[in-house]
Amino acid sequence: xxxxxxxxxxxxxxxxxxxxxxxxxxxxxxxxxxxxxxxxxxxxxxxxxxxxxxxxxxxxxxxxxx
Numbered sequence: 001x002x003x004x005x006x007x008x009x010x011x012x013x014x015x016x017x018x019x020x021x022x023x024x025x026x027x028x029x030x031x032x033x034x035x036x037x038x039x040x041x042x043x044x045x046x047x048x049x050x051x052x053x054x055x056x057x058x059x060x061x062x063x064x065x066x
Contacts, residue, residue: 015060
């Protein structure tokens, strides 16, 4: 069938959205940090819409603008 799906015990704890940098930071309950840096506005909007659809509202935060 091809590749295997590897499951981990990490759960999304917090998601921080930086609109100025077009970047989304994902923090797990295990302390890991993942960064999603978008090259275009369209890509960023797609990621933003995905986050809004899939992540509980109380886990989504926005960085302060400069």
